[in-house]
Amino acid sequence: MKFLVCISNVPDTTTKITFTPDNKEFNKAGVQFVINPWDEYALTRAIELKEAQGGGTVTVLNVGEADTEPNIRKALAIGADDAIRVNAAPTDAFFVAQQIASVAKEGGYDVILMGKESIDYNGFQVHGMVGEMLGIPTVAPAMKLDMSGTTATLEREIEGGKEIVEVNTPFVASCQQPMCEPRIPNMRGIMTARTKPLKVVQPTSDAARTEVAEYALPPKKQGVKLIPAESAGELIKLLRNEAKVI
Amino acid sequence: MSVLVVVECDGGEVKKSSLEVASYGSQVAQLLGTTATAVAVGEATEASLAALGEQGITKVLYDAEPRLKDFVNGAYTKLIAAAAQQEDAKVLVLANSNIGAAVGSRLSVRLQASLATNVVELPKVDGGAFTVKRGAFSGKALADVKLSGDRKIIAVKKNSIEALHEAGKTAQVESFSAQLTDADFADAPKQVVMQDQAGGVLLPEADKVVSGGRGMKGPENWNLIEDLAKALGAATACSKPVSDVDWRPHHEHVGQTGITVSPNLYIACGISGAIQHLAGVNSSKVIVVINKDPEAPFFKAADYGIVGDVFDVLPKLTQAVKELG
Numbered sequence: 001m002k003f004l005v006c007i008s009n010v011p012d013t014t015t016k017i018t019f020t021p022d023n024k025e026f027n028k029a030g031v032q033f034v035i036n037p038w039d040e041y042a043l044t045r046a047i048e049l050k051e052a053q054g055g056g057t058v059t060v061l062n063v064g065e066a067d068t069e070p071n072i073r074k075a076l077a078i079g080a081d082d083a084i085r086v087n088a089a090p091t092d093a094f095f096v097a098q099q100i101a102s103v104a105k106e107g108g109y110d111v112i113l114m115g116k117e118s119i120d121y122n123g124f125q126v127h128g129m130v131g132e133m134l135g136i137p138t139v140a141p142a143m144k145l146d147m148s149g150t151t152a153t154l155e156r157e158i159e160g161g162k163e164i165v166e167v168n169t170p171f172v173a174s175c176q177q178p179m180c181e182p183r184i185p186n187m188r189g190i191m192t193a194r195t196k197p198l199k200v201v202q203p204t205s206d207a208a209r210t211e212v213a214e215y216a217l218p219p220k221k222q223g224v225k226l227i228p229a230e231s232a233g234e235l236i237k238l239l240r241n242e243a244k245v246i
Numbered sequence: 247m248s249v250l251v252v253v254e255c256d257g258g259e260v261k262k263s264s265l266e267v268a269s270y271g272s273q274v275a276q277l278l279g280t281t282a283t284a285v286a287v288g289e290a291t292e293a294s295l296a297a298l299g300e301q302g303i304t305k306v307l308y309d310a311e312p313r314l315k316d317f318v319n320g321a322y323t324k325l326i327a328a329a330a331q332q333e334d335a336k337v338l339v340l341a342n343s344n345i346g347a348a349v350g351s352r353l354s355v356r357l358q359a360s361l362a363t364n365v366v367e368l369p370k371v372d373g374g375a376f377t378v379k380r381g382a383f384s385g386k387a388l389a390d391v392k393l394s395g396d397r398k399i400i401a402v403k404k405n406s407i408e409a410l411h412e413a414g415k416t417a418q419v420e421s422f423s424a425q426l427t428d429a430d431f432a433d434a435p436k437q438v439v440m441q442d443q444a445g446g447v448l449l450p451e452a453d454k455v456v457s458g459g460r461g462m463k464g465p466e467n468w469n470l471i472e473d474l475a476k477a478l479g480a481a482t483a484c485s486k487p488v489s490d491v492d493w494r495p496h497h498e499h500v501g502q503t504g505i506t507v508s509p510n511l512y513i514a515c516g517i518s519g520a521i522q523h524l525a526g527v528n529s530s531k532v533i534v535v536i537n538k539d540p541e542a543p544f545f546k547a548a549d550y551g552i553v554g555d556v557f558d559v560l561p562k563l564t565q566a567v568k569e570l571g
Contacts, residue, residue: 011383013384013502013521013522013525014521017383017387018387019387026383037502037503038503041503042457091512093351093361093489094354094355094360094361097355106344111497115336118384118413119383119384119502119525120383120384121382121417122363122364122381122382122383122384123363123364124342124347124351124363124364125347125350125351125354125361125363125479126351127351128347128348128349128350128351128354129351129352129354129355131352132323132351132352132354132355132356133355137319137320137432137433138319138348138351138352139319139433140319140344140347140348140351141344143496151472156317156344156435157344157497158317158344158345159256159343159344159345159436159442159447159448159450159451160256160440160450160451161438161439161440161441162439162497163317163435163437163438163439164435164436164437164438164439165433165434165435165436166436167432167433176503177496177499177504178301178370178489178496178501202512209354209359209360209361209393209394209395210360210362210391210392210394211391211392212389212390212391212392213377213390213395214389214390215382215387215389215390216387216388216389216390216562217386217387217388217527218385218386218387218388218529221547221548221549222549224546224548224549224551225548225549225551226546226550226551226552226553227550227551227552228552228554229552229553229554229555229558229559232552232558232559232562232563232566233562233563233564233565233566235534235550235552235571236563236567236570237566238550238564239511239532239534239550240570243511243532243549243550244477245454245510245511245531245532246454246511246567246570
């Protein structure tokens with residue numbers, strides 16, 4: 001079975017967010033980039049399923065410029081077999097979805113996995129766009145994924161519960177916990193990752209449908225108002241009379 | 247030309263987040279000099295749909311096909327696309343929910359529309375162009391996004407828009423059929439498992455949340471969280487370490503890789519405030535932190551704080567809420 005896992009290169013969770021002087025772009029200077037945490041669930045689960053099947057391949061796909069390659073190598077070190085980088089800065093979700101759909105179509109993948117959303121743009125859009133472009137089902141967000149032959153059983157989170165869904169390959173799923181325990185690379189993985197194939201391809205289309213006009217930071221908090229523990233009940237009065245939330 | 251809003255219903259009622267979506271849609275319609283129509287999904291009563299008039303909706307389309315009671319990605323997408331076509335909708339508004347994201351992303355391709363999710367304000371309309379403000383970087387930033395093209399889809403973040411209530415206004419409810427076939431239900435759920443809410447409040451829809459962390463010391467102490475939540479009419483939640491060790495179920499985990507909430511009130515009990523946790527709660531309107539460690543980083547993100555033992559403070563708060571009446 002052929003798995004395609006789409007990963008996004010995002011600023012580390014602890015990054016202090018700043019922007020370029022015109023506020024149009026995120027300021028990458030001095031920022032540590034990581035594999036999007038949600039995508040790690042997709043990657044690890046694909047590797048686990050491949051191992052359970054005793055064959056098949058896991059291909060990692062990233063839409064990004066050359067500076068994303070360290071994290072693509074990291075995905076290979078975790079256990080993917082090969083990688084494809086579409087050489088373009090990801091402008092918006094539609095743009096990225098087109099590149100994924102085009103790679104997926106050409107490679108004939110059975111299962112296309114990605115994280116629920118990226119922690120930078122928080123779009124939660126790409127999964128459905130790719131599914132629609134390819135005319136195949138999407139299951140989003142998926143908390144559990146098991147395969148039996150060409151049939152997948154998934155748990156999809158819905159507000160207030162979950163749905164058990166069965167789909168046949170090919171399909172797209174966007175993954176979240178508690179799907180698996182994301183793996184970290186071991187020394188052997190790091191060594192073998194260096195020689196695993198990483199193919200660079202050019203984007204097939206440059207169409208985008210949205211554009212960021214300006215970024216801004218959210219309004220700052222006033223600072224915490226502390227209430228002594230012995231008069232904790234005062235807090236409730238403040239919440240009613242001052243904050244007016246109860 | 248009209249604005250089409252997707253309202254999600256559950257157990258006969260329109261979800262609170264969809265009342266916000268309907269209000270958003272009717273205000274966009276007003277900006278564009280047109281009317282707002284709703285298409286309802288899930289289990290709804292005619293009375294609850296007619297009451298969408300209070301949110302400024304003039305007409306509601308409803309397909310009573312029984313298999314639409316549960317969420318089916320393929321069928322919902324086709325139904326909403328058909329409604330958009332019938333109404334010649336140039337703007338589609340839905341909730342930034344699991345359902346909204348699943349169908350909105352597919353619809354953006356099918357209807358050749360530009361899509362913005364996680365939207366927190368009404369759009370700025372300049373001729374045919376829309377600029378919307380949306381949350382980005384896990385709540386650490388806001389982005390003004392330009393939507394281009396003839397059709398636009400906007401997914402509205404929960405609790406960011408005040409729902410309108412114009413008492414007495416009703417919407418006209420019309421039955422609607424998208425001519426769905428068995429193939430559209432190919433990805434229908436085999437089974438739907440709802441959480442045992444026991445009269446509690448659903449976390450993603452809640453406007454008040456009481457949340458516990460490792461400082462609660464064990465699942466046997468959660469009655470303190472539940473008592474306060476019950477008194478406030480709040481939902482309960484937890485931090486990642488708590489769901490990782492199975493003190494509480496995963497669906498209560500708020501944070502970077504869990505649920506993102508933006509309630510009016512978030513009370514964090516015995517949670518230190520790791521950056522991954524803050525990412526899931528930082529757009530809450532008022533944050534209260536109770537922690538015995540005065541150095542807990544969560545206090546920096548809080549509006550109100552109590553430095554003290556949760557086991558001592560929580561019963562006092564519950565008592566004080568009960569005394570408010």
